[in-house]
Amino acid sequence: MREITRISAIDDTTVSDDNSYQDYYFHLSTQETTSLKTFAQQSHLTLNTLVQAVWSILLSRYTQQDDVIFGITTSGRSIDLPHIDEMDRVIDLLSRIQKEIIDLNQFGYTSLAEIQALARQHYDSVEKTEYPLTIFIGPGTQLSFQFSYNTVHFSNEDIEQITTAFKVILNEIPKNSLKYINQMSLLPQKDQKKILEEWNQTTILYSKVKGIHELIEEQADKTPNNIAIIYAEEQLNYRSLNERSNQFAHYLRELGAGPEVFVAICRERSIELVIILLGILKAGGVYIPLDPNYPEERLQFMLEDTRALILVTHNKLKDQFINYKGQVVLWEEEYNNFQTTKCTVMQATPATWRLLTTVGWQAPKGFKILCGGEALSLNLTEQLWKKGSTLWNLYGPTETTIWSIIMEINSLKSCSIGRPIANTYIYILDKNYNPVPIGMSGEIYIGGAGVARGYLNHPQLTAEKFIANPFASIDKHPRLYKTGDLGRYLPNGNIEYLN
Incomplete structure (x- = not known):
C-alpha cells in the first residue's frame, strides 16, 4: 500500500x-x-x-x-x-x-x-x-x-x-x-504583488557605466587620506590604494593585459590582494581568483580552462605552478606603507566562527560579525551574539557576486537570511517558475545587477543555471540565476534558508 x-x-x-x-x-x-x-x-x-x-x-x-x-x-x-x-x-x-x-x-x-x-x-x-x-x-x-x-x-x-x-x-x-x-x-492577487514587487523594492540609482575601480579613483580625489582598506593590523588610505593599483595596472599592460584578457591571482587574503585586483581592472583585464588551498591539479585545470595569460602569486606558492606556461608575476610582500589599526569588522564562514569560539576568541568592543557561506545555526548564533555588538547573516553564491541577501540578527528565535540587498531581486519559485505562497518552500532564484554573465567555456551549464527572467517586466533584468537552494518567505517578508 x-x-x-x-x-x-x-x-x-x-x-x-x-x-x-x-x-x-x-x-x-x-x-x-x-x-x-x-x-x-x-x-x-x-x-x-x-x-x-x-x-x-x-x-x-x-x-x-x-x-x-x-x-x-x-x-x-x-x-x-x-x-x-x-x-x-x-x-x-x-x-x-x-x-x-x-x-x-x-x-x-x-x-x-x-x-x-x-x-x-x-x-x-x-x-x-x-x-x-x-x-x-x-x-x-x-x-x-x-x-x-x-x-x-x-x-x-x-x-x-x-x-x-x-x-x-x-x-x-x-x-x-x-x-x-x-x-x-x-497566490491571491495581493500576495503576488507583495512577493514580486513590494518585497523586491531594492532599486537604488547608481552609475552603470563606471567600474568599481573608477569609483575608487573618484573617492581618492574626494578623500585621499581616508582609510580605504583594513586587514588585520594593517590599513591603506585611498591615495595610496589608487597610486599603487595604477602602477600595477601599467605593468600588467606591458605584459599584454587588456580587455577580456584573463589574469589569474593566487594569494592569501591581504591588502596586496585588493591592490592586485584593482590593478587588473584598471588594465581592462578579467581577474580569476585561485584559492591557494586548492589541490595542485584543480589549480592547473582552472588555469588551462580559463587560458589565463598572466598569473600573479608570490615566492612561497610558485612551486605549485611549475607546469604553467603563461607569464608568472611574483608579488613580494610589502608592509612599509601601512599603519597599524584595530579591526572592527570580520567576515567568515560558520565553520571558522565555530573554531574561533572553541579556542576562546573574544571580540573587541563594537565588533561587527558577518557570517556567510554556510547555514547559520541557532546554537552558533547564540554564541556569536554574545561576542559582537552586531551579528549579520549573509547569503549569496559566487554567480551573483557573492552576497545577495542580508539580515541583522537581533533575535534568537530564528536565523533567517533576511531580504535582498540593493539592486537585487529574489524569487522563490516552484519547478514551473510559479511564485510559491508565503510559507511554502521553493527554489531561490536571484536577479539584478550582480548576476554574472555565466560560466566560462561552459555554455550548456550556463544555459541550465542562468535562465530567462519571467519577471523581467518587473525588475528590468533579462536573466535569473537558479541557485538550487530551497527557501521560503516568512509572513514578515524575510527569507528562511531551508537546505
Missing part, C-alpha cells in the same frame, strides 16, 4: 493527544458556490471531483511531487493519482478524478466498522480522525469547509496559507479549466 502524501515536515509518529487539534473554518460566498455548481453541472462533474482536484493540485505543489495520494472517507480507500502531469489541462485532471471516483463506487456502502478494520484505526465519530490534517466539507448555498489540524505538525500560519491557496485554486477552476495545470496560481 502506498504511503499518504505528506505536507508536514514533522514525522507522523510524533506523539500527540486530542488537545493538539484545532479547527479552521471558512465558507464560499453564494456567488462562488453557484459558480462552482454551474461549472460542475455543465462539465458533467460532481462537487466532490472539483474539491479533490483542488486538493491534488495543492498537494502536488506543496510537496513538489507529481504522484500524490490522499484518503476520502466516502469510499473507505485512498484516492491514488498515479501522476499529475503539469502539462495536462485542468479539465483533463478533473476527468481522471471523476473516473477514479466512479471506479470506487463499489465500495461506497462499506460500513464504518469495516473502514475502521481496514484502516486499523478507531474513530469515535465521523468528525474525528487521527491524521495530522483532515478536511470536512458541508454542502449548501454557501459551501463550507473545516480544516482540522494537528498543531504539532502545522502552525496557525501554515493552515492560513494552505486554505488561502485552496480557495484561490477552487475559485479559478471554473474560469480557467482549459489552462494547463502548471499555469495555475496558488
